[in-house]
Amino acid sequence: MASTPQTLRPPAGSIRASRGRDSMGSWPLVDRAAYLVCWVVGIGLCLVTAGIVLFMAVKGISYLRPSLLLERPNASPNQATSGGFLDPIEGTLLLSAVGIAIAAPIGVWLAVWMSEYQRPAWLARLVESGVEMIAGAPSVLLAMFGLVLFARPVLGFLSQTSAGGSVTGKSFLTAGAMMSLIALPLVVASTREALMQVPAHVREASYALGKTKATTIRKVLLPSVRPSLTSGVTLGIGRIVGDTAIVVILLGGTPQLEGAGGAPVLSVLRGTGSTLTSYVRLNSPAGEGNAHEKAYAAAFVLLLMVLALNMLVMRFSTTRNMDEPSRWRTLTGSLPWIR
């Protein structure tokens, strides 16, 4: 009579349990030391990150009042009357919108051209290094260039012209234009990377149905890379939200949104203002506002915005069906309308 499967066992004493990895005892000393460094560095980084977030959270929450989010700032040396930071929040949102509205379409166009056309080759190489150069340029440099560029009388319609006829070059439009440059490389890189992952036979399948290249890009390729495109755009917004130099130099630094007059929307866009970053800088102990409590509160709000954007990116880039082997499916599996 055979034993039942439950009682069937190898002879006792012959079982060797696997520990999952080899024991460090057999490693050379150098490897053990290097392994230890990995641990120290990894834990250290986590501690620094946690420290920043916790410090900002404790400070921020202790100073944050609902009224701060709803009151407009005043340039006052007295903290009691200097108001909240409603305008900087609005300024951050407005500047991000302007910047990404310029960067997203141009970035997608560039990415499509660089991955699907690449002709002439020398121009493609030139554009590629140009994008890389912008990605590496300090934003303060872009801001200075923007100030020189937009102060030209021809471009006066983008900002305000003073009574003497000189153009300020400072407005949401000019700052947004320069902000689009720092978001552009992220949009280009993520879109292009995703386009290069779409297999050649998918394009060919569309051509084989008698479709032109333009239709293929519009109807097949861009929908396929939508998740990557979205996360590129989100990362770009994150860069804009966090940048200070361009705001300080090109947005005018007025605490409140100050319109340039004229048509309602255009007036604000051509006007000056501030963002959370410039507000924090101004009110921090390093600035002249001398309202460091409000600076902490504003910095906390800024941190929350950036963290929220990062989580959005993770949501976009995490695919929902990692079990499917083909890369093409992993790529398209995260498309919003596929569930």
Next chain:
Amino acid sequence: MPPPVRRIVLDREPSVVGAPPNGAQSATTTATRPATSTLPGTGTPPGTGTPPGVPASATGERGSGGIPAQTQPSQVQERMRIEGVWLAYGERWVVRDVSLPVRRGEVLGLIGASGSGKTTLLRSLNRLTEITAGAARAGRITLDEQEIGEIEVNSLRRRVSMVFQQPNPFPMSIFENVAYALREEHGERGARRRKRRSREELMPAVVDALRRAGLYDEVAGNLDHPALRLSGGQQQRLCIARALAANPEVLLLDEPCSALDPISTATIEQLIVGLRESVAIVIVTHNLQQAMRVADHVAFMHLGELVEYGHSAQIFDHPREQRTREYVSGAFG
């Protein structure tokens, strides 16, 4: 439910009805031609070449089993003709002086080892080779007696459609995948005056294409579901439906089953045999059993040359060429 196993192929007769015994089994064997005469464009069209020493029994008198009458194509009609075609990528001629007929009512199988040029030849039939920089062609390929180089490329590709090795539905719904093939391109005749065709307008054609591809019953209730959620075999049948949607005259299949499981493969093979009635089919396959099961005529290519062309049964049972014999018996490849 797995589809029933198809007929025993070794017992089947050549399915070309009414073809003269000699004409049907004639072959262009470039290997036997003197090298000096194999200039581009001078290839002898098949059917006119002299069959060198074909035993009359090679293809004609097969076993008495035969294939069921309903799967017999009612008529065979030549749609495309490949005449002395040479194809190159850069300096390398990967297809050399190949001549073949492509007929509606039969399946033409292209077999051969990797690098034999069969996929390149297939892709040249709808000018898909042209998207590769440096690709060149010599010789004539005609569709209904018109040189394909003179047909506008996008309308050619609607008439000569293609299915690929990997199932590649587009990231849209099942309905949209098929409808995509039906929508006219901008600049196409009449497209500008007509507005984008509505779903109701396209629905009958979409349903018809899905029916022809044997997929409709499985997806009828969820045409709006994403195509990428279908199984691999269903995805490939959707690709076939998409390729059939614009009513092409020729359907090119590039190893359509190599990424699929045996059951899906059997379903698609059955589908291919059923479709040859209405559309000329060319299939590239590495799978000799598959070529035996689905192809009516088989062309064996080796290193860019057409070694042997003939009825499926003849190629597999009585190959004339030594290289064919070695390949079909598994000596190389």
